[in-house]
Amino acid sequence: MPVAPTTEASASTPPTERILAAQKALIAEGPTPGTLIEQSTGSGKSVFNLSGLTDKQKLIGLVINCDGPGGWSAGISSEQGISGSGDCSPTNHGSMTFAPADPAEVSSVTVDVPAGTTFWITIYSNRQLAYDSIY
Numbered sequence: 277m278p279v280a281p282t283t284e285a286s287a288s289t290p291p292t293e294r295i296l297a298a299q300k301a302l303i304a305e306g307p308t309p310g311t312l313i314e315q316s317t318g319s320g321k322s323v324f325n326l327s328g329l330t331d332k333q334k335l336i337g338l339v340i341n342c343d344g345p346g347g348w349s350a351g352i353s354s355e356q357g358i359s360g361s362g363d364c365s366p367t368n369h370g371s372m373t374f375a376p377a378d379p380a381e382v383s384s385v386t387v388d389v390p391a392g393t394t395f396w397i398t399i400y401s402n403r404q405l406a407y408d409s410i411y
Contacts, residue, residue, distance in 0.1 A: 289343050289394075295396040303337070308403070310402045313401055315398045317396045323385070324385045329379045329380050333379050335373050336373070336399070337372060338371065339371045339397070340387065341370070341396045342365070346363075347364055348364060348388065351385070352374045352376060352382050385399055
């Protein structure tokens with residue numbers, strides 16, 4: 277479940293503010309900057325409700341960090357059942373980009389990490405596929 281960001285961190289984990297700022301910077305850079313939807317921290321399984329996506333927003337993405345053993349998994353609500361996963365790291369960002377057939381039908385992003393593991397997440401949308409401009 278989502279929890280309010282805090283400044284507490286272990287000796288090997290950067291402060292929450294630094295992790296979320298680095299995630300935000302990642303979506304602001306590159307050939308097609310994203311639009312921030314939400315930033316949060318939490319543990320266990322959490323659902324983030326989305327609203328207001330338009331047909332011009334072709335992608336839904338996330339950048340995630342987590343501390344602890346194991347990994348993270350994430351998925352979007354849609355008929356397609358799009359999901360993915362990665363290893364936990366408080367310093368190396370994991371990321372996913374979902375390209376649903378109809379972004380307006382996506383109502384939530386679900387994230388799951390092992391019990392006792394904290395995650396930091398930035399959810400964003402994007403108006404253009406990065407490779408649209410190449411072809």
